[in-house]
Amino acid sequence: EAQVTQNPRYLITVTGKKLTVTCSQNMNHEYMSWYRQDPGLGLRQIYYSMNVEVTDKGDVPEGYKVSRKEKRNFPLILESPSPNQTSLYFCASSLYRTGNTEAFFGQGTRLTVV
Amino acid sequence: AQSVAQPEDQVNVAEGNPLTVKCTYSVSGNPYLFWYVQYPNRGLQFLLKYITGDNLVKGSYGFEAEFNKSQTSFHLKKPSALVSDSALYFCAVTPGGRNNRLAFGKGNQVVVIP
Numbered sequence: 001e002a003q004v005t006q007n008p009r010y011l012i013t014v015t016g017k018k019l020t021v022t023c024s025q026n027m028n029h030e031y032m033s034w035y036r037q038d039p040g041l042g043l044r045q046i047y048y049s050m051n052v053e054v055t056d057k058g059d060v061p062e063g064y065k066v067s068r069k070e071k072r073n074f075p076l077i078l079e080s081p082s083p084n085q086t087s088l089y090f091c092a093s094s095l096y097r098t099g100n101t102e103a104f105f106g107q108g109t110r111l112t113v114v
Numbered sequence: 115a116q117s118v119a120q121p122e123d124q125v126n127v128a129e130g131n132p133l134t135v136k137c138t139y140s141v142s143g144n145p146y147l148f149w150y151v152q153y154p155n156r157g158l159q160f161l162l163k164y165i166t167g168d169n170l171v172k173g174s175y176g177f178e179a180e181f182n183k184s185q186t187s188f189h190l191k192k193p194s195a196l197v198s199d200s201a202l203y204f205c206a207v208t209p210g211g212r213n214n215r216l217a218f219g220k221g222n223q224v225v226v227i228p
Binding site for chain 2: 035040041042043044045048058090092099100103104105106107108
């Protein structure tokens, strides 16, 4: 089954404790991205990757890191989480980087930083 | 930079009545437009897209949308709403070309009343 898999689904952590949210897709998609969803703000892009070893900042990159060492994986790293990073996070992938193909989303990771 | 406006926070409609969810966009160049739906505790699912060609596009679950270039709108419609259509709906736009950066609206909660 074609899918984007995120782990974990739920995570509660303390301020400053490094964490990684994993994302993997099995569709050989070129483009991957991370979004955060906050009430009243819709989805905002954090980082994106147009291919292996090619990553760039989205609209809200502060406090986050990513890497794309393999085509299928695109982990999101919070080096020192803070309470304002409490949010619902989605990983997404698209076949091409050119904007005319739809995105497939993971199930989401609900992160709480206390 | 591209942007999307979804002017209504919530749309209430009686089951069997027509459903319309409004979306206007701002982007330089020719837009690629998308609608996604999010059910509770799920990731976003693709409904339909406009890339080029016929202004009326048909998608999943009986939904359709009309691209209006002069009004920069891409309203989502369904002739007869079902209770199971109750969900959060997002409009999104990319500028097309070399980057698949989606800009999302804040979302519309649709409530279909039995």
